[in-house]
Amino acid sequence: MTIKPNIKTDLGILYRINRSIQVEGAFGIIKQDANFRRFLMRGKKNVFIEILLMAFGFDINKLHNKTMQNRNGQLLHKQQVS
Incomplete structure (x- = not known):
């Protein structure tokens, strides 16, 4: 089973763009703003x-x-x- 057809669709591209922006930010906010170390x-x-x-x-x-x-x-x- 391959995921390439899913990530090459317009929706898959949109999900990848948004995920690449959001993931690191979530960890940074949890560590810095919530002071969770x-x-x-x-x-x-x-x-x-x-x-x-x-x-x-x-x-x-x-x-x-x-x-x-x-x-x-x-x-x-x-x-x-x-």
Whole structure:
């Protein structure tokens, strides 16, 4: 099973453009703005729960900001094909 046909479509290109912009920013915001540098809990299960809660909080904050700016369902960047 190959994924090349999926990523070569117009929708796949749009997803790749937006993902390349958003992923590093999320980690930077969590580290810098939320001051999240270390896990407080020990063990795989507890660390998983802690990062899951941090990610959930990040997503809720992002959704709240988009809702307040009336930008739900809109992309930040237009599709560019090279």
